[in-house]
Amino acid sequence: MKKNIMSLIIWISLLVIPVLISGQNLLIKNGTVLTVTKGTIPKGDILILDGIIKRIGENLEAPEGVRVVDASGRYVIPGIIDSHTHIAITAVNEGSEAVTPEVRIRDVLNAEDTAIYTALSGGVTMIHTMHGSGNPIGGQNIVLKMKWGRPAEEMIVPEAFRTLKFALGENVKQANFYTPVLRYPQSRMGVNAIIRRELLKAKNYMEQWDRYLKVKKSKKSAKILLPPRKNLRMEALADVLRGKMMARCHSYRADETLEFINLSKELGFKIACFEHASEAFKIAKELSAERIGISIFLDNWAYKIEAYEGIAYNAAYCTKKGVLVSINSDSSERIRRLFNDAAKAMKYGGLSEEEALKLITINPAIQLGVERIAGSLEVNKHGDIAIFNEHPLSAYTRCEMTIIEGEVYFDRAQYLKEREEMTKKKPNEEKKKKGEEI
Amino acid sequence: MRVKNHLSVIWFFLVIFFFVINSSARVGPVYAIVNCKIIPVSSSPLEKGIIIIRDGLIESVGSPEEIAIPEDAEVIEAEGLIAYPGLIDAHTNLFIEFPKEEPRQRGRAMGSQEKESGRYPDVLAFKLLKPKKSTIESYRKIGVTTVLVAPKRGIYSGQSVLLNLNGEKPETMVVKNPVALHVNFSTARGLYPATVMGTMAFLRQSFLDAEHYNAHKSLYAKAAKGMKRPEYNPLLEVFIPYALEKKPVIFTCDNQEDIKRALGLIDEFKLNGILSGVNEAWRIAERLKKRKLPLLVSLYFKPPPTSLYVNQGKEMKEKAEKVIYPANAANLHVSGIRFALTSYGLSKADRFLENTRKAIKAGLPKEEALKSLSIYPADFLGVSNTMGSLSPGKIANVILTSGEIFEKETQVKKVFVDGILFKVKKPPEKGKAPVFNISGTWQGTVSWEMGELEATVEFEQEGNDITGTISSDYGEWEISEGYLSGNELTFSCTAMIMGETMEMNFSGKVEEDSIDGTITFTGGSAELRLTRIPKKSF
Numbered sequence: 001m002k003k004n005i006m007s008l009i010i011w012i013s014l015l016v017i018p019v020l021i022s023g024q025n026l027l028i029k030n031g032t033v034l035t036v037t038k039g040t041i042p043k044g045d046i047l048i049l050d051g052i053i054k055r056i057g058e059n060l061e062a063p064e065g066v067r068v069v070d071a072s073g074r075y076v077i078p079g080i081i082d083s084h085t086h087i088a089i090t091a092v093n094e095g096s097e098a099v100t101p102e103v104r105i106r107d108v109l110n111a112e113d114t115a116i117y118t119a120l121s122g123g124v125t126m127i128h129t130m131h132g133s134g135n136p137i138g139g140q141n142i143v144l145k146m147k148w149g150r151p152a153e154e155m156i157v158p159e160a161f162r163t164l165k166f167a168l169g170e171n172v173k174q175a176n177f178y179t180p181v182l183r184y185p186q187s188r189m190g191v192n193a194i195i196r197r198e199l200l201k202a203k204n205y206m207e208q209w210d211r212y213l214k215v216k217k218s219k220k221s222a223k224i225l226l227p228p229r230k231n232l233r234m235e236a237l238a239d240v241l242r243g244k245m246m247a248r249c250h251s252y253r254a255d256e257t258l259e260f261i262n263l264s265k266e267l268g269f270k271i272a273c274f275e276h277a278s279e280a281f282k283i284a285k286e287l288s289a290e291r292i293g294i295s296i297f298l299d300n301w302a303y304k305i306e307a308y309e310g311i312a313y314n315a316a317y318c319t320k321k322g323v324l325v326s327i328n329s330d331s332s333e334r335i336r337r338l339f340n341d342a343a344k345a346m347k348y349g350g351l352s353e354e355e356a357l358k359l360i361t362i363n364p365a366i367q368l369g370v371e372r373i374a375g376s377l378e379v380n381k382h383g384d385i386a387i388f389n390e391h392p393l394s395a396y397t398r399c400e401m402t403i404i405e406g407e408v409y410f411d412r413a414q415y416l417k418e419r420e421e422m423t424k425k426k427p428n429e430e431k432k433k434k435g436e437e438i
Numbered sequence: 439m440r441v442k443n444h445l446s447v448i449w450f451f452l453v454i455f456f457f458v459i460n461s462s463a464r465v466g467p468v469y470a471i472v473n474c475k476i477i478p479v480s481s482s483p484l485e486k487g488i489i490i491i492r493d494g495l496i497e498s499v500g501s502p503e504e505i506a507i508p509e510d511a512e513v514i515e516a517e518g519l520i521a522y523p524g525l526i527d528a529h530t531n532l533f534i535e536f537p538k539e540e541p542r543q544r545g546r547a548m549g550s551q552e553k554e555s556g557r558y559p560d561v562l563a564f565k566l567l568k569p570k571k572s573t574i575e576s577y578r579k580i581g582v583t584t585v586l587v588a589p590k591r592g593i594y595s596g597q598s599v600l601l602n603l604n605g606e607k608p609e610t611m612v613v614k615n616p617v618a619l620h621v622n623f624s625t626a627r628g629l630y631p632a633t634v635m636g637t638m639a640f641l642r643q644s645f646l647d648a649e650h651y652n653a654h655k656s657l658y659a660k661a662a663k664g665m666k667r668p669e670y671n672p673l674l675e676v677f678i679p680y681a682l683e684k685k686p687v688i689f690t691c692d693n694q695e696d697i698k699r700a701l702g703l704i705d706e707f708k709l710n711g712i713l714s715g716v717n718e719a720w721r722i723a724e725r726l727k728k729r730k731l732p733l734l735v736s737l738y739f740k741p742p743p744t745s746l747y748v749n750q751g752k753e754m755k756e757k758a759e760k761v762i763y764p765a766n767a768a769n770l771h772v773s774g775i776r777f778a779l780t781s782y783g784l785s786k787a788d789r790f791l792e793n794t795r796k797a798i799k800a801g802l803p804k805e806e807a808l809k810s811l812s813i814y815p816a817d818f819l820g821v822s823n824t825m826g827s828l829s830p831g832k833i834a835n836v837i838l839t840s841g842e843i844f845e846k847e848t849q850v851k852k853v854f855v856d857g858i859l860f861k862v863k864k865p866p867e868k869g870k871a872p873v874f875n876i877s878g879t880w881q882g883t884v885s886w887e888m889g890e891l892e893a894t895v896e897f898e899q900e901g902n903d904i905t906g907t908i909s910s911d912y913g914e915w916e917i918s919e920g921y922l923s924g925n926e927l928t929f930s931c932t933a934m935i936m937g938e939t940m941e942m943n944f945s946g947k948v949e950e951d952s953i954d955g956t957i958t959f960t961g962g963s964a965e966l967r968l969t970r971i972p973k974k975s976f
Contacts, residue, residue, distance in 0.1 A: 090695070090744070091633035096626070100636065107638040107699060112746040131635075139635060151722075153698070224661050226654055230646045232639055 023051010023383065024406035027062040031071030031387065036078055036354065036361050037376035046076065048383030051405030056379060069387070069408075074400060077357065077392050078376050079125025079384035080338050083295040083364035084248075084275050084328035086130060087115035087335065088144060088152070093134035098172070098183055099198050101164055101236035103139035105131055109152035115332035116148045120410035122336030123386030123399040126157065128368055131165040133250040133275075136172045136191050137198055138165035140236060141248065143368050145384070146402075148409050161369035163272060164240055166195065167250035168260060169306050176305070192259055199267050202237030209238075246272035246369075248295075252306035254279035261290055273367045275328070278310030284321035293324035293367045298341040299348070315359060316349020326364035336399075343393040356393055468492045469859065470507045474516035474838060479523055479812050480827035489521055491834040494857035498830050514859075516838055519851055522808070523828050524583025524835030527790065528734045528815035529688070529714045529780035531590040532573055533601070534566035556626040556640070559676040561596030563587045564615045567608040574603050576787035579862050581843060582811075583835040583855045584613065586780075586819060588620045588688070590941075593637055594644070595620045597676075598688070600819060602835065604855040613833075617819060618686040618712065619676070623696045627940070638699060645707040648677035684710040686820075688734070690782070692742040694718040701729065712818060715782060718745065720769035727775050732818035735770065735810070737793035738783025739763040740918060743932060761800075764793070767810070768801030778815035779807065785919050785930065795844055804844055833857075870924035874948050875899050879971040884910070884957065886964035895968055904929055927953060 026048045033044035033056065045060035046053060062068050086092050091108040094100040119127060125146055131139035143160035144152075168191050170176060175186045185191045208228045216225055239245040247264065251257045251274050264271050274280065277294040278301060280287060287294065301310030319325045327342055329335035342360045345351045351359075365375025373382045386392070387401040402410035469491040476484040478499060488505045490497040498505050507513060566589060577585065588598035597616030604611055621641065623634055631637045654668040679685040687709045689700035697713060704711035713719070714734035719726055726733065739759045741747045747758035770777055779797065781790040798807050816826025824833050834857035841848040853860045877899045884891040897906040897917075904920025908931060920929035925948045933940045944966060946955010953968040 091635050094631060094633045094636040096628065096630040096632035096636065100630075100639075102639040102643065103631075103633070103635040104638065105635065107702075108633065108635045108695075110695065110746075152695070224657050224665065226657055226665075227650070229650045232643050232646070 023048070025049050025063070025066040026383065026403065026406040026408070027060060027066050027068045028071050028076055028385065028387070028403075029060070029068055031074050031076035032391075033076045033377060034354075034357060034392070035377040036357050038378060043072075044076070046377065046383070046385065048385075048403075048406035051383055051407070053377065053379055053381050053383050056377060069401065069403075071387055073389075075388040075391055075397075076377070077123070077386050077388065078361045078381075079374065079386050079402065079404065080123045080360045081326075081364040081368065081370075081375060082119070082124050082127040082329050082335055082338060082360075083273065083326040083367050084130060084330050085119075085127045085332070085335060086132060086330070087119065087127065087332045088113040088129055088155070093132035094139060095132075095134040098135050098185065098194055099137045099233070100131075100135055100139055101137050101198075101240075102232035103131065105129060105139060105142045106156065109142070109144070109155070111150065111152040111155065113332075115335065116146050117410070118332060119146050119335045120148055120402045121399060121412070122338060123388065123392070123402055124335055124338065125384040125386065125402060125404050126365075126368075126370070126374055127335070128160075128163070128248075128364070130163075130248065133165070133167035133171040135165075136167060136185065136194050137237070138167060140164055140245070143370065145404050146409065147404055147407075157368075157370060157373075159370050159373055161272060162239070162245040163248045163368075164236060164245050165250065166247050166260070168192075168256040169250070169252050170304060171250070188256055192256070192263065195260075196263060196267075199237055199241065199263075199269070202234050202241055203267070205231060205234035206238045206241065240269045241267060243270055246270050248273050248275060250275040252276055252278050252304075252310075254282040258283060258286060261286065261292065272369075273324075273326075276307070276330075278307045278314065280323065281311065281314050281317045282309075284318045284323050287318070288322035291324075293326065293363070294318060295326045295328045295364070295367060297330070298327050298344045312344065312348040315345045316351045316355075319345075319351060319355060319359075320349070324363050324366055325359055326367055327359045328364075339388075339392045339397065339399075340395070343395070346393065353391075353393055467857075467859075468497075468508060468511040469514055469854070469857070470511040471514045471516050471521060471836070471838065472502070472507065474518075475520045476828060477520060477522050477808070478828035479809060480829055487521075489828065489836060491836065491854060491857045494834055496828060496830055496832050496834045496836070499828050514838075514852070516852075519838040519840060520842065521828065522581065522837050522839065522843055523812045523826060523832075524837050524853065524855060525581045525811040526584040526586075526778070526815040526819075526826065527577070527582050527781050527811070528586045528778040528819060529598075529690075529736070529782040530585050530587055530784075531782070532785065533569045533585065533587045534563055534589060535568040536566060536589070536591060556593035556624065556629070556631065556637070557644075557673065558589065558592045558596050559594040559619060559673055561589050561592075562599070562616060563589050563596060564599040564608060564612065567599070567601075567611075569601075569603075569606055569608070569611070571606055573787070574606065578603055578853045578855070578860055579850055580787050580791040581837040581839065581850045581853065582787065582790070583837065583853060584825060586617060586815075588618075590620075590622070593622055593624055593626065593631075593640060595622055600821065602833070602855050604858050610856075613825075614819070614821060618688045619680040621687060621689045621700075623690070623692065623699060634699075638703075641703060642706065644677065645681050645703070645709075648674050648681035649707075652678050652682050681707060681709070686710045686712050686732075688712045688714050690715045691719075692717075693745045694721045696744075697722060697726070701725070701731075704731070714780065716777075717741070717763045717766055719775075719777075720766045720773070723770055723773035723775060726770075727773055733770070733775065733777035734780045734782065734815070734818070735767050735777045736780050736782040736784075737790060737797065738781070739793060739796070740783070740916075740932075764796040765800040767797040767807075771802055771806050776814055777810055778818055779810045780815075791844075795846065798844055804842070807844060872899065872902060872922040873925045874922075874950060876904065876922065876927070876948055876953070876970075878973060880953060880968040881971050882953075882966065882968035884964050884966050886962060893966070893968075908933075922948065925949070927955065 028046045030043050033041040047055040047060050088110050089108045090110045094103045128143050130141040141163045143157040144155040147155045185194050271292045273293040273295050275295050277296050280294045299312040302308050315325050338360045342356045345356045362375035365371040374384050383406040385403040388397045389400050390397040400412045471489040476487040487501050489499050586598050586600050589596040598618050600614040600617050601611040602613050625632050631640045651674040680687050691697045691713050712732045715736045741758040747754050813826040816822040834854050836854040838852040839848050839850050850862050876897045880895045891910050893910040895908050904922050906917040908915045915931050915933045917929045917931050927948050928945045931942045942957050942959045944957045951970040957964045957966050
């Protein structure tokens, strides 16, 4: 009888426990640990329990049953964060109108986009996947972890800022595009005006709701009170004005960037970051004073009219001026070699190793509001880790393993082994097929 | 002698009199189907039984010991036949025709919100009904007596109607109207919303608007004095029963993400949701099981362009069509989920039955397949008290088959719809023998009011059936439902143009080295002219 009860309890706990624990357990041993924020441990261990980093140090012991990854001779860094991409989604621009803040990237997630795996192969564990730059006011972006093989909803990072995409310049004014139909705005002054107009509308909308709520709450409240119509477009902009959502603004030229900052001051909303910002070096002082970050390409310039004055020194120069800089991919291919781009910031402008690594780890984490859980190797942060065969800023480096919340999502050795087995299998299968047909 | 004669004349008139009275008082004749095996679905089978049909309803079902054959009944000897309830197809886009749309004007300024885009909630399938005799017959021939007909165009495509295939007159066919509001996760091509994320915002906004409109109306009804009256909105009026009064909303879900989108909307707005299409439902079976939502599983196995299988190459796409999608129903059954099987997406009734057999081959038990074509759809559509099984009091939709219904050789011999007997014609002649063999490569142009497009078409012909691909600057699209009868060629094609899905239907004439005809699609039509590219001889 007792035995039965015991076995029942064991069974129940076996069924229940996996549900309660989302993350995994893992011990990474003997790697060169580049914590990014807390220096380097030459022969360090990291213990991850239930997906969270529990200990970082030397000679850690693995609790029973915990998988050990030997990282001797390898470099262990926090998972790389891409602050600006458009992967893992099935739609980018709601280009039918100029103002579409009501649309949400979370509605078009695509967990099966192979770019997720590409990202993992480059040590990327987290991305900010965004609405495109087709509209002055685009849509609501989302932060995802690259949990390849998991359903999209499990990839969402709830701790991150809610962000709304804005865009300035060539892509939204479209005057130099061939389009069958013209859309307002067609100039930079129009872009500024339409954003201003819509935000003022949202102010008006908020006042309407405030008045309604005030009457509703007051003791003399009328019995019959109709709430204002809920407008999703205005709701999104109101959230920006209320500070519940941050602006992420695509802009290249210094002049329009400054104008947007002025607009944010006038209407009182927060800009988390400017995207691309190839002329940021011209206004580094202002960006630093306003504590607005930039998310840029390291060395892409002159590929379009508004990028003519871009320079490769942008990242290093702005960093030294106190601007929070991150390097983004904006691409499903470049995303796998962000560490190469970070390394270039040492050549162009002379950033230190640590400063360069920050461009792809803690800096984007701060820009996304996830620095408490990611961006560096510290106790109590998520176990999101990339392991490289050489120093991640070496030109010869290669990502060997990518771990999210203690779970190995990319293992180069394992992958190569599987691939070899598959190629061996395939000819046999084909022979079989042919045999059947005959 | 004289008196006797007189009496017999009176008797004669009396008989005539009663007959006339009787026949005018009843809807249909009385039938006694005898000596058949009966599969009532809702109860256990009878090896040899009798079904009495009177006034369009099933009067009784039972063994010869239990049931006496009424004197006024026409006896139908059904020795060796099996009686099933008429099958229900819970979602099809056939039986209706759209009025031709005005082509969109060019040069329209964008940036202003188009309120009308993709929004046809007020369209009633009933009003679009144009049932072709041949389509109705083809459905009856496979044992389907009841269909849910829904419009397809637009994000809100309109409201469906449930029909009994008892003739060709829409008024007498209607069982229930309207049944449900139909929602597609489609886009408005060039107008707002042009992406699915826009569609989601658009859907959410319209449910919010319906709530607000209804709140305003009911407040106004309580106290009109001192309140601005709500502006009458015919579109939002349509929404009220669906958004607020739990009338069913049917979401057509092409892939697993669509299913998640639908679940999100159903939760957010507390809708009485039904999911249709759902060829990828098995992928989130666990979640669907918990929800206990009615599922209308389509037996159209071609993966839509938005499916991930299409993006994983030709091999995967074929696997999806031949293996993965046909196994959807079986997998759902294993997960303990109930569903109805539908012909949604198919344009031929034969294919419906054929694909049911494919689902059975993939592991769906026959009994479950039968239920998913009878009692389950009846339940989902709220008509289980009158349809879906053979039991007294239900509508007399009964089919008599030569053998077990899903066996390949089985033929449907007789069909009763609303108690009206339809004899199934012998299988009609297949289309005329093709005059030409069009296999090979063809080149030409698609021209419509916006311009011209060069296209290359590869046809492959097998008897009357045509398959192939169309390729152009916009990509490669597969030809489906291709058929060549004599020199008349028809085919359909789902095109992806700049991220948008477009259904196209071609019909035209074939000559030795040229094909000439019209492509119709939602919102317009185009001319297709092709010439044959001779095979290179070496």
